[in-house]
Amino acid sequence: MKRDIRIDALRALAILLIMFAHTRPPQWLYELRDFDVVLMTFILGASYRLSTERKNKPKPYFTYLKERFVRLIIPAWTFLTLFFLALFSFTLTSGQSFPFPIKKFLPLIL
Numbered sequence: 001m002k003r004d005i006r007i008d009a010l011r012a013l014a015i016l017l018i019m020f021a022h023t024r025p026p027q028w029l030y031e032l033r034d035f036d037v038v039l040m041t042f043i044l045g046a047s048y049r050l051s052t053e054r055k056n057k058p059k060p061y062f063t064y065l066k067e068r069f070v071r072l073i074i075p076a077w078t079f080l081t082l083f084f085l086a087l088f089s090f091t092l093t094s095g096q097s098f099p100f101p102i103k104k105f106l107p108l109i110l
Contacts (some may be wrong), residue, residue, distance in 0.1 A: 011043045014037075048064060049062070084100075
């Protein structure tokens with residue numbers, strides 16, 4: 001089964017609108033993008049449905065979530081851990097101060 005470009009376009013639109021919402025746009029523009037999270041939720045459901053239709057035997061939802069977690073979350077956490085360790089090492093060796101307050105993001109990790 002080929003990729004559905006419409007799903008990819010809607011996913012890109014939703015992500016861009018969510019990013020736009022975090023830039024503190026004027027109120028009237030902020031209200032125009034109120035459907036972004038709803039759209040993303042809809043697209044996630046559609047992606048799950050399409051992925052189960054590709055195979056003869058539908059996959060249980062928690063198996064699908066586990067596969068997505070391993071595919072998406074673990075690499076992101078690995079990258080962020082390595083990025084902050086490299087940045088911390090760089091600031092130690094260069095004598096500069098660490099640009100992020102450790103008290104702010106350390107509770108997120110632990």
